[in-house]
Amino acid sequence: MxxxxxxxxxxxxxxxxxxxxxxxxxxxxxxxIYVETGIIPQANGSARVxxxxxxxxxxxxxxxxxxxxxxxxxxxxxxxxxxxxTAAPMFEGRGAEELSTEVSVTLQRCLLGGKSGAxxxxxxxxxxxxxxxxxxxxxxxxxxxxxDGNLLDALSAAIKAALSNTGIxxxxxxxxASGEDQPELEISDxxxxxxxxxxxxxxxxxxxxxxHYIVDATSEEESETSSAVSVSINRKGLICGLTKRGGAGxxxxxxxxMISVAKHVSEQLMDRLDSEISASTITCSIRQCHMxxxxxxxxxxxxxxxxxxxx
Amino acid sequence: xxxLQLPLTQTQKVRLQRALEKLEALLSKANSNxxxxxADTIPVNYDDAFLKGHGTTEHNGEVVATVCGVVERVNKxxxxxxxxxxxxxxxxxxxxGRVIEVAPKRWRLDINYSQDAVLMLSSIxxxxxxxxxxTAEDELNMRSIFEENDVLCAEVRGFQHDGLHxxxxxxxxxxxxxxxxxxxxxxIVKRQKQHxxxxxxxxxxxxxxxxxxxxxxxxxxTKDEMLVDQDKPESQTSKTNDYSMSLESREHTYTPLExxxxxxxxxxxxxxxxxxxxxxxxxxxxxxxxLGVSQNMDTHEMLGSxxxxxxxxxxxxxxxxxxxxxN
Numbered sequence: 209m210x211x212x213x214x215x216x217x218x219x220x221x222x223x224x225x226x227x228x229x230x231x232x233x234x235x236x237x238x239x240x241i242y243v244e245t246g247i248i249p250q251a252n253g254s255a256r257v258x259x260x261x262x263x264x265x266x267x268x269x270x271x272x273x274x275x276x277x278x279x280x281x282x283x284x285x286x287x288x289x290x291x292x293x294t295a296a297p298m299f300e301g302r303g304a305e306e307l308s309t310e311v312s313v314t315l316q317r318c319l320l321g322g323k324s325g326a327x328x329x330x331x332x333x334x335x336x337x338x339x340x341x342x343x344x345x346x347x348x349x350x351x352x353x354x355x356d357g358n359l360l361d362a363l364s365a366a367i368k369a370a371l372s373n374t375g376i377x378x379x380x381x382x383x384x385a386s387g388e389d390q391p392e393l394e395i396s397d398x399x400x401x402x403x404x405x406x407x408x409x410x411x412x413x414x415x416x417x418x419x420h421y422i423v424d425a426t427s428e429e430e431s432e433t434s435s436a437v438s439v440s441i442n443r444k445g446l447i448c449g450l451t452k453r454g455g456a457g458x459x460x461x462x463x464x465x466m467i468s469v470a471k472h473v474s475e476q477l478m479d480r481l482d483s484e485i486s487a488s489t490i491t492c493s494i495r496q497c498h499m500x501x502x503x504x505x506x507x508x509x510x511x512x513x514x515x516x517x518x519x
Numbered sequence: 520x521x522x523l524q525l526p527l528t529q530t531q532k533v534r535l536q537r538a539l540e541k542l543e544a545l546l547s548k549a550n551s552n553x554x555x556x557x558a559d560t561i562p563v564n565y566d567d568a569f570l571k572g573h574g575t576t577e578h579n580g581e582v583v584a585t586v587c588g589v590v591e592r593v594n595k596x597x598x599x600x601x602x603x604x605x606x607x608x609x610x611x612x613x614x615x616g617r618v619i620e621v622a623p624k625r626w627r628l629d630i631n632y633s634q635d636a637v638l639m640l641s642s643i644x645x646x647x648x649x650x651x652x653x654t655a656e657d658e659l660n661m662r663s664i665f666e667e668n669d670v671l672c673a674e675v676r677g678f679q680h681d682g683l684h685x686x687x688x689x690x691x692x693x694x695x696x697x698x699x700x701x702x703x704x705x706x707i708v709k710r711q712k713q714h715x716x717x718x719x720x721x722x723x724x725x726x727x728x729x730x731x732x733x734x735x736x737x738x739x740x741t742k743d744e745m746l747v748d749q750d751k752p753e754s755q756t757s758k759t760n761d762y763s764m765s766l767e768s769r770e771h772t773y774t775p776l777e778x779x780x781x782x783x784x785x786x787x788x789x790x791x792x793x794x795x796x797x798x799x800x801x802x803x804x805x806x807x808x809x810l811g812v813s814q815n816m817d818t819h820e821m822l823g824s825x826x827x828x829x830x831x832x833x834x835x836x837x838x839x840x841x842x843x844x845x846n
Contacts, residue, residue: 211668213617215696219736222773223783230699231790232783232818240823242526258526260822484526 212431220432224417229429231260236473238424241365243484245373253374253403255485257366259424261356266348266366268374272393273345275336283335283343287315289350289363296355308352311360315350318411318440318449319367329408329448330371337379338391344376357427360438364411365477369485371408375400409442409449410477412470416458421466423473437463439470443478447471525794525824538831545838555584555599563597572598606631606705606730608683612675613714615700615728616685618665624658626665628673631705631730634682638665638673642686643693670695670734672726691715697774698724698736699786703793705731709800716801721781727799735786737774780818784808787821791830794822806833 212220223229233239239260248254251267258264275282289312291304299307319329335344348370350363378399382392415425415436422429425436435454442448447467452458458466527535555561561582563569571577574586575597584590588601608614608630616628616636626638640653640661665671671694673685687693708727716725717738726734774782788807792799807830811821820826 213666213669213696215694215736216670216699218772219697219699219774223779226773226776226779228776228779228783228818230783230786231822232780232787234819237819240526 212428216428217432220429221418224420224422224429227420229422231426233424235420235422236469238477238480239426241480241484243365243369243481243488245369245485245488251370252376253370253372255366255369255373255488257362257369259356259358259362259365260426261354262358262362263352263354264359264362264366265351265353266363266370267351268370269347269349270374270376271345271347272337272379272395273343275340275343277340279332280340281336282332283345285320285330285332285335285346285348287319287348287350287367288312289315289352291352291355294354295352299352299355304352307359311350311363314360314438314449314451315363315367315411317451318364318409318438329442331404331407334404335376337393338381341390342379342381342393355427357430358413358424360411361413361424361477364409364440365481368405368408368410368481369488371403372405372485373489374403376403377401406443409440410474410481411438411440411449412474412477413438414466414470416454416456416462421469437466437470439467439474441471441474445471445475525827527824527828531824531828535828535831538828538835541835542831542838545835545842553589554587555590556587557584559584561590561597561599568595570596572596574599574601603704603706605633608632608636608675608730609710610675610677612710612729613672613726614675614685614730615670615672615695615726615732615734616730617700617732618667618669618671621661621665621667624653626661628671628685630683630685631702631732632683636673636675636683636685637679637681638671638685638687642676642684642688644688644690665694670700672728672734695726695734695736697739698734698782701733701735701786701789701793703731703733703789703799704796705729707731707793707796707799708733709798711800713801718781718785718805721785722778723781723785725785725801725804727801733789733799735782735789737778737782783818784811784821787811787818791821791827794827795831795834797830797834803834806837 220230224235227234229235231239242258244256246254247256247265248267252270253268254266256263256265273284275284289308291299291308293300293304298304330346335346337343348367350366352359352363378396378401380394380396382394412423413425413436414421414423415430415433417425417429417432417434425433433454434456435452435458437458438449438451438453439447440449561575561584563582571582574584574588575582576585577583582597584599586599586601588599591598591600614630616630618626619629619635620627624640628636628638630636640658643664645653645657671687672692673687674692676684676686678684708729708731710729714727714729716727717723718725722738724734724736724738728734785804785808788804788811789799791807792803797803810829810833811826814826814829816826
């Protein structure tokens with residue numbers, strides 16, 4: 209993207225100062241959020257989140273693995289984000305590497321909790337199958353399809369939606385193995401366990417431009433950023449993670465102010481996200497219903513059944 | 520739905536589909552035989568000599584379209600004018616571009632075309648407004664006229680040996696400030712008599728660049744600009760100091776809130792139209808703005824799906840009315 213001219217920069221700054229941004233939003237208004245779940249059939253859970261021009265996909269893949277010897281009673285979760293070169297010209301080649309590592313690390317810090325796995329948004333002990341031997345490894349992958357600012361918030365929303373869409377197959381331990389042997393497992397194809405996502409936080413990024421801060425900055429507004437604070441907040445209103453980007457210093461009182469604003473905004477965001485997730489789950493199940501009905505019709509109209517009827 | 524990506528509820532989806540179907544029905548009556556899709560046969564009189572132009576190929580002895588679009592015939596030449604194509608400059612087009620490089624005696628501009636355009640120092644009116652030779656000193660001071668990343672308005676002059684040339688030989692052309700630049704698909708901007716619009720009731724300048732760049736900004740009196748430009752040395756220094764001024768003093772120079780509201784409204788109206796892929800003209804834009812006002816929509820709500828559906832319905836209604844009046 210080209211830079212902005214001085215006139216445009218001043219216009220954006222003026223808009224933020226006057227509480228009317230270039231697309232008519234107020235400082236603390238989000239762009240319309242659109243959530244679609246279950247878009248990748250091969251994954252255990254997936255979601256696509258669009259906020260204006262920003263478009264991200266998150267998928268969750270569960271695999272059987274071994275828990276680490278340090279924490280025998282916990283499963284493993286890893287988060288990785290990739291920026292598609294089609295999203296922006298600057299992402300071509302290795303241009304996106306820095307950004308994807310930065311975003312991945314931030315998301316890991318905000319969602320995965322401490323080294324011991326305690327306090328994570330995802331309950332790691334629910335991923336255990338046989339203590340010390342078998343657990344589920346969750347691979348959460350994010351893909352930035354198109355970037356128009358505020359990637360972190362969109363990715364956290366997508367991950368939350370994907371996790372709420374995730375079904376982990378029920379595992380039946382056939383034979384309890386003794387000693388070092390791995391137990392025999394039967395993985396069910398029909399029964400899925402839903403995930404408890406109430407503890408998964410959302411990230412609210414407050415971008416400081418001039419003397420004011422805004423949520424959901426577009427890429428043009430981000431180019432005017434002096435510093436940005438990302439706060440991840442869960443349902444209970446507790447802060448799970450805090451990241452600051454940008455070199456400019458912030459007064460501690462401003463940070464406290466930002467946190468309280470972020471907390472307030474996160475409640476609205478969480479409600480909106482939840483309603484969007486439930487709405488998209490309904491359309492998803494309607495789509496499945498349609499597919500199922502379509503298959504039934506196909507079966508009914510296929511020659512084999514007609515012959516049977518004829519007989 | 521033409522790649523329209525909106526969070527629609529079921530009723531909105533049905534309404535939008537109905538509106539689009541209505542629009543399509545109106546269209547197909549207009550020119551059904553002239554438009555082709557890929558692999559459609561183009562009827563040709565084989566006895567006459569003809570030339571295959573852009574978007575056509577010969578397949579099994581028939582002329583076949585290789586792109587979607589409208590068949591155009593110029594004498595012997597047969598070609599397909601694509602419906603969704605990159606901007607192709609024509610001489611005299613009013614365009615909005617962004618400076619990407621200051622080169623010897625010229626500026627290079629991004630104008631949404633496959634090449635960059637060239638604006639020569641000799642093809643602009645100097646800020647003092649006098650026709651005179653461009654000296655070496657002028658060449659050194661080029662950055663004081665247009666800098667990198669500046670947005671400006673110019674006219675397509677034509678193709679020269681070294682690329683596409685632009686000119687800005689009038690006070691109405693030149694640098695655009697205090698406003699926002701929108702980028703929309705160029706095929707929804709039709710060439711018209713007038714591309715500058717001064718919306719008096721809003722105090723806004725709207726430039727619908729043929730290249731799909733649209734400028735919405737505060738109105739600037741062309742006359743005033745000349746006066747300002749006459750005492751150029753002072754105004755230049757004050758302009759460069761603008762950015763380094765303290766925040767407090769900069770706040771006084773901000774666009775007034777009411778004007779800004781109007782700029783945002785008009786910009787969002789154009790965004791909605793480009794989302795739906797409707798032709799952007801001043802009449803349609805104003806209609807969308809008025810629709811937003813009459814629906815008591817907040818400016819940012821104009822980008823929501825409900826308003827989009829409303830605009831589509833209104834457009835279908837408008838076109839069908841126009842049709843009945845025409846008949």
